[in-house]
Amino acid sequence: MIQENVELSDKNTLRLPATAQWFAQPSSEQQLQEILNDPRFTPLPRTVIGDGSNLLIHENIDGLVIKPAMRGISVIEESSEHVLIEVMAGENWDQLVDYTLAQGWQGLENLSLIPGSVGAAPFQNIGAYGVELVDVFESLDAMSVADAQVRNFSKQQCGFSYRDSFFKSVQPGQWVITRVRLRLNKIEKLTLSYADLAERFSALAAENQSAHGVRELICALRRSKLPDPAELANAGSFFKNPVVSSEKFESLQRSFPSIVGYPQPHGAYKLAAGWLIEQAQWKGKREGSVGMHAQQALVLVNYGGATGADVMSFAKRVQDSIAEIFSVTLEREPVLLPRALGD
Ligand SMILES: Cc1cc2nc3c(=O)[nH]c(=O)nc-3n(C[C@H](O)[C@H](O)[C@H](O)COP(=O)(O)OP(=O)(O)OC[C@H]3O[C@@H](n4cnc5c(N)ncnc54)[C@H](O)[C@@H]3O)c2cc1C
Known part of the structure; x- marks a missing residue:
């Protein structure tokens, strides 16, 4: 389960060469707990990564690199207006956006096509086209690197601000985010504050003026503007x-x-x-x-x-x-x- 001397250049989108002394991909919280409690690694530095789309790896990484691979999306609460979902950290962010829209749940469409994992999304409060994660965020669970205990963090405790959170700037490297809970709308409530998006949206045919329409516009805009890390x-x-x-x-x-x-x-x-x-x-x-x-x-x-x-x-x-x-x-x-x- 834990590998030694693992090359990281295919695990970061800047494709920077480096090795991890040890590397683990826990696929359950129990596995993650065992890894964090393993006496071989407790004296060593432990580093968490997701899909590597926001990393600048400048040297080999000593100690243990952990990439959470827990999967799953579940509904915790549902009313006629909202749905509260819980998503495991190893899910892919954009696949989640696609999945929620297919269920008729809205709120993530402006965050379409942002690379990376769900567990990393709160870390820097991802944002694009007038929406940030904080706008749909309810709470999360994170496991302490120091003692493998799980703690629930409310929105306020996460200390979100522009591309920042408690996990990024107050206690960096000390928590592994394992579950993220998001409150989504079942009633259409689009955010079109971004001028370019609003203009393109109003030019759509009436039947496409929906959250799906917003996702499609944003995917097209992002593909036309941003280089695809798979190519560059x-x-x-x-x-x-x-x-x-x-x-x-x-x-x-x-x-x-x-x-x-x-x-x-x-x-x-x-x-x-x-x-x-x-x-x-x-x-x-x-x-x-x-x-x-x-x-x-x-x-x-x-x-x-x-x-x-x-x-x-x-x-x-x-x-x-x-x-x-x-x-x-x-x-x-x-x-x-x-x-x-x-x-
Ligand atoms: C082409 C491109 C476009 C992008 N566009 C946007 C954009 O529009 N908006 C935006 O906000 N970002 C954008 N990003 C940045 C990136 O997509 C996000 O920061 C994303 O959330 C990173 O996810 P990741 O899984 O790749 O995390 P990584 O890059 O692997 O990790 C980033 C940080 O999060 C921490 N981390 C990762 N997972 C966890 C976890 N489970 N628990 C605790 N800490 C964790 C890591 O320790 C690291 O410090 C873009 C990146 C690319 C390559």
Whole structure:
């Protein structure tokens, strides 16, 4: 069940080469518990991965790498308006979206085609096209890496914010998310706040103006805009959209009148990181095996043969240049593994 010296390049979508000293794919919570309690591994670092679509693996990973493989979707509660479902961490996210829509349950359509596993979705509060996981989230179960005890986390305890959660920034690496509960609608309630989506939706024939229609539009939009990691290795958006104060935004606007910013609660502004990268001439720029994609300024790609160190040094040059031109800090979105001690 537990393998030694496992190559990880086919287990991360940036296709970065590295090995896991030990590797396990528990297919039940009981197996996961046994692995976490196994005295051979308790003194070693334990690292959780999902489908590897948001990882920057920069070195071999010592200790045990655990990839949850528990499957299953069940209904916990149902009324005429809602359904509460429980999904195991090893399910594929997009297959879940497809399945729920086929049952007539809505709420996940805007999150169509996001790669990865269900267990990873709360980790960074996945989001796209005006919807975030938090909007449909009810609660989750997670197992403590330290003592293999299961704890239930409410929405509030998960501390969700933009591409962030308690699991990502408060106690990273300390929990394995095992079950995720989502509350979905049985009555149509679409989110069309994203202008491009709303425009395309209104152009659909009346019978296609449904949650299925939204899924199809988003799948088509994403396929046309984002490189498929199966063809060109990438981890989606490599940088987060930086959030700045209104004073900072106004001062940037004076120097760069066409800067793109979206008002946020409490007077802050979210800047379009892709715009900053494009202005700084990084869009389409390639150095060796690494580059920023020619159509998607925010997507860093491995053209083949890049190492984690290559990606890190290229990303740092992009970050330094954005800091120099705009005095704005670009934060990396993918998670760095192995995790630095204390990180
Ligand atoms: C082409 C492309 C497009 C993308 N588009 C989007 C997008 O629109 N919106 C968006 O939000 N993201 C997007 N992403 C990023 C990625 O799809 C999500 O972050 C996804 O949730 C990662 O899932 P994963 O299973 O691959 O996790 P991994 O990349 O394997 O892991 C990511 C992090 O989650 C942790 N983790 C994984 N599983 C668990 C678990 N069960 N318990 C605890 N921690 C866990 C890992 O430790 C790691 O820190 C995109 C990626 C790609 C490649």
